[in-house]
Amino acid sequence: MSARLRGYALFAGVAALFLVVAPLALPAFRLDELAKYLCFAIAALGIGLAWGQGGMLTLGQGVFFGLGGYAMGMYLKLHDAGGDLPDFMVWSGVDKLPALWKPFGNPVFALAAVVVVPVVIATLLGVLVFRQRVRGAYFAILTQALAAAFVILLVGQQGLTGGTNGLTNFYDFFGQDPEADSTQRTTYFVTAIVLGVLYLLARQLVKSRFGRLLVAVRDGEDRVRFLGYNPATVKTITFAISAGMAGIAGALFVPVVGIISPSLLDVVPSLELVVAVAIGGRYTLAGAVLGAVAMNYAKTSFSEQWADGWLYLEGALFIGVMTLAPRGAVGVYEQVRDAIARRRKPVPAPPTASEVPA
């Protein structure tokens, strides 16, 4: 019971740090940067769920992040254009608004699409792939191929997607100037609160019977079948949830950073998200979130100093973590904590199986 209380206290402390301390202490542009990291953290939360809990290594979260981002961007572009064609379409020689764009003029539709489109696509892929028991490395490769194809599609369909430049130059975000400090502050709060709520929901899911089932599927998919469950359903649901989270993250990213473009969704950024989760600690949701914030912070500050070096550092960090601490920072923390606890008061060793009377 006390562990549970401590958990809540910790969550409240972190929430206070992000909702009170950070906004007071940081200048607006740093706060906006933090908001960007929190967007990645939302996507990372989804990866923690799918990969850490469910064992599905998804290397294509950029796709769902992008779908959410583009849904949001399309609405903002149409809103800015005010009945005319969005600027980039004019430059690409498009003379009529494509049918795909039309419904995104409606903010409700666009906001719903942010979640629904990624969820539908992930469900479709999940049903097709998991039902056929395609898993592990095969699944990872497929998701990576999906990311690659998606980016090529976005770049190639210039008139429809803005090509390499993506969607940018937004002037009006739900009645606010996106560049204004007050708007950035608001989007920061929205992002932080969304992350907090999604974290609590995801945590509830992990603790639920479904969460236990998910871990069972991760550790013994074939055995789970003989308990009367269909692992494909469990995996598809989880994968869809993680895709929905990535979609929300992408949608929040647009007002926070002011752009959504293919280079943000490619194979490498998708992989970097997974890397961040691994470094933070894939087996806990908190580790995933922590990893995403820390990695992206490190990337920004390091790139400011020594851009080329970052790739060496990222590579080395990653090799090091995979080799020495596959459970990530959280795993290291747990090890240290247990070691200290053991030294402080020698607990009797847990009963080994043979000692326990049967």
Next chain:
Amino acid sequence: MSALLEIRGLEVVFDGFRALGGVDLTVEQGELRFLIGPNGAGKTTLIDVVTGLTRPASGTVRFAGTELGGLREHKIVRLGIGRTFQTSVVFEELTVVENLDLAAGFRRPLPTLLRQRRGVSDTVAAALDTIGLGDLADRPAGVLSHGQRQWLEIGMLIAQKPRLLLLDEPVAGMSRDERDRTGELLTEIARDHTVVVVEHDMEFLRRYASQVTVLHEGKVLVEGDVATVQADPRVQEVYLGRTKKEAA
């Protein structure tokens, strides 16, 4: 019309090798049936076909009147057939209770799965009691010994509330004490379940079996009670030959 499991003309071929060559088998409601035979006789293959893990080349498997051909594994479980594996597979990161709860839970509708487990359900408590792992209820299954894992698996099977239990070599690799305990467990379960046991261990067979089916090279050789089967010269030749002296 009390046959729970009816297998007719079952054939299984692996890349040209005939693992089962036309097996007929009927298991009545409430029966405790032992399935024996030398290595490669097709015992596990037979269970694999019934539970949907292996697809037969021809033949039918009917369970309580339902044809099982082409059904996926979890659907077959949902009809009421449960099984264990030779190498026990329990979920090491989950506790003993969580393992049992998972096994008991497949009939729950999805929305209730989203809730956290509070306490221990009657089914789980009963299973825990039967297998005698109450002391270890909240320990992760990873710490269990080999024998305890086998019992947990049997417990998970009971918690599923199946109408037919298929146990694949439940005492393989067990110590003498563990065997005795498993035998008692088996007798207890067989009182209100229909059970098919694949077993190698002859001594275990003699102590706990009543009805026995002997498989040999993918075919049913003999069927009957223990004494009849043991006395049959064909059985002695292919299987009990090694222990003839002991049997006599």
Next chain:
Amino acid sequence: MESLLNQLPVGLSIGAVLLLIALGLTFTFGQMGVINMAHGEFIMAGAYTAYMLQDWFHGQAVIVALPVAFVVAGTLGWILERAAIRHFYGRPLDTLLLTWGVSLVLQQAARDLFGAPNVQVTAPSWLSGRVELLGGNLPYARLFIMGLATACVVGIWAYMNRSRQGRRMRAVMQNRELAAVSGVATGRVDQLTFFIGSGLAGVAGVALTLIGPVGPSLGTYYIVDAFLVVVAGGLGQLRGAVIAALALGMLNSYGEFWTDASLAKVIVFVVIVGFLQVRPQGLFVLRSRALT
């Protein structure tokens, strides 16, 4: 109709490039189950080997580079296997992420060594012509790549089926424990498998210099497609890889012809997911009784 036929050699030559890259993967991924994301960087290393050799061999550098790149990339692979991957057997997903870290470092190293801009390798003059084929123009260079891919396939087939080492390799792949107790030094087989698989990436890299410029991120363009070839072909199956590579090449070529390049990739992806509905384990599988 004529232009339809035109696409055939184009598809064949894309397929040949994919095949060359995927051949190495059938060793490392197929035989050993290691997803080596640095495979793309071994391709790059092979390509830069050809670039370096230009200083001495000028127009003939590509030919000299074929064996040299095999050894260079193979050695890189061998080092990677010894230093890191062998500690990761049985953890394919972790290996994937680990080798991705390696690939980042190698790309940056190439940028520091050779500069970020692309460089060009001059093809031998006797490869500069074109041949009329099925109403289309096929550069000799493409023809050479097809020939090289064919030679590699034949060589690998002979090695796997006719040599003692090759048989050991297959034994380890099919049943590692059994091979070990039968006296096969599995560790040594792993090293050799990785050397050959990575070496083939180097050969592929040299071939790529014939059809385009060389840059630090050369490998990343091909690696995803190459993995798809192995997935569609079936793990560790040479004939599967050949058929899948050619099919993917054709699909790319005709997909681009009928729609455009950006849709072609999506079509390829959809077709592969569709294909997995029929053959979830790829074209050819080794059937076994074991559960998982």
